[in-house]
Amino acid sequence: MNLLGAAIVEDLDREIAFAQRTSPFYSVVFSAFRDFFAGESNGAAEGGLSDILQLWKGKVVTAWFERPLLLSAALHRVALADPQGQLGRFYATCGGRYDAGDETAFREAILATITPARSAFTHFLTLQSLQTNEISRGLTWLIPSAAEWTHVRRPVVLVELGCSAGLNLMADSYGWSFQGQGWQWSQFGSLRLEATISADDQEGLSNAIAALPLMSSAIRRRIGCDLHVPDVSDGSARSMLEAMIWGDNEPRLARLRQGLAVLEAARTAGYLELHQGSALEVVPCIALELSRTLSKEHMVVFFNTVVTCYFDDDSYQTLKEHILAAALGPLRDHHVLWIEHEPVGSRNVSPAGARRNESVITVHRPTLGALTATVLGYTEMHPRTLHFEQLVGK
Numbered sequence: 001m002n003l004l005g006a007a008i009v010e011d012l013d014r015e016i017a018f019a020q021r022t023s024p025f026y027s028v029v030f031s032a033f034r035d036f037f038a039g040e041s042n043g044a045a046e047g048g049l050s051d052i053l054q055l056w057k058g059k060v061v062t063a064w065f066e067r068p069l070l071l072s073a074a075l076h077r078v079a080l081a082d083p084q085g086q087l088g089r090f091y092a093t094c095g096g097r098y099d100a101g102d103e104t105a106f107r108e109a110i111l112a113t114i115t116p117a118r119s120a121f122t123h124f125l126t127l128q129s130l131q132t133n134e135i136s137r138g139l140t141w142l143i144p145s146a147a148e149w150t151h152v153r154r155p156v157v158l159v160e161l162g163c164s165a166g167l168n169l170m171a172d173s174y175g176w177s178f179q180g181q182g183w184q185w186s187q188f189g190s191l192r193l194e195a196t197i198s199a200d201d202q203e204g205l206s207n208a209i210a211a212l213p214l215m216s217s218a219i220r221r222r223i224g225c226d227l228h229v230p231d232v233s234d235g236s237a238r239s240m241l242e243a244m245i246w247g248d249n250e251p252r253l254a255r256l257r258q259g260l261a262v263l264e265a266a267r268t269a270g271y272l273e274l275h276q277g278s279a280l281e282v283v284p285c286i287a288l289e290l291s292r293t294l295s296k297e298h299m300v301v302f303f304n305t306v307v308t309c310y311f312d313d314d315s316y317q318t319l320k321e322h323i324l325a326a327a328l329g330p331l332r333d334h335h336v337l338w339i340e341h342e343p344v345g346s347r348n349v350s351p352a353g354a355r356r357n358e359s360v361i362t363v364h365r366p367t368l369g370a371l372t373a374t375v376l377g378y379t380e381m382h383p384r385t386l387h388f389e390q391l392v393g394k
């Protein structure tokens, strides 16, 4: 095994450890790939291994979970394309079923898929980078923005960095059901998302939740940028986003499909402004454009969810400088904040309560010529329970 193969095996080992706690099904998927890359299965002997290693030779990856998740997405894509096929019968998202006794048959189906379907499989691996679009992450900008809005009460502009198809930019318009200590709040909508929310500042949280509909009606623009913005009216872009979801999580797939319908309508109605390009290039342009078009003071919320964890340190520093320059320059007459929802350990200070594999919500605001970061709280990677140690930050 060469160095790249060894690195992939190491990443897969970490992903197996994660899946053992969260998904027996994916622990089989990742360990089948692990055996394949470690040369312990027939697929490797037939040359599949060297093909994939060749394809990935120059590929830059910055997050350890990138390659394992791309591999599992490529497999899921093959399953979704043929739900009745030998692989589909194990995937809940294809109407199939996986039981503990199915491990050997499932592993065989995986290897059989990698080998004959290699062109469909490897095509995806070469062209695709990790591009999820998890709707529940929209909560991580929604709640802190509503808390901020109760103090500011201005028209709002949203700017999402790494927005993928744009689902999270519509988070305020979905159906929600929030549970808290002694309270429940629901909003009717075409998809219903549930979350349990707690905060050290109970009163601040109640005020933020109560302000949600008003803040939502104050949103004037929804701007997003991504290196690649999937066009949700295109079937292959939709199936790519679907494949990124774990195939034993049918409710999440159903949620994505409902969200895509809302998104498509919003895009057709012109509610979203989506730009293809790197956040590093787009932020200064958006700031300039906003400074020319916004006639009175707005609350401008930059946010990203699971995006800057892919940045190297220099790129992250540049992004910070661009947001600070925008806040002190073209947007100086506006109320600017930057909210991040990123995995624990990716440049954020982990709050004491955050467990491994959870993520942190941080707010940055321009103070005395610099951006000051405050950890607000933490949640899962696909938020179901959120805890805020602070709602607004310093």
Ligand SMILES: C[S@@+](CC[C@H](N)C(=O)[O-])C[C@H]1O[C@@H](n2cnc3c(N)ncnc32)[C@H](O)[C@@H]1O
Pocket (backbone or CB within 6 Å): 130, 131, 132, 133, 134, 135, 137, 161, 162, 163, 164, 168, 225, 226, 227, 228, 277, 278, 279, 280, 304, 305, 306, 307, 310
């Ligand atoms: C894991 S996905 C997360 C997508 C979405 N924010 C979510 O939470 O589901 C990471 C996204 O970041 C985008 N991305 C990575 N680097 C970027 C950059 N420099 N500028 C803009 N988008 C970027 C990728 O294209 C991808 O869509």
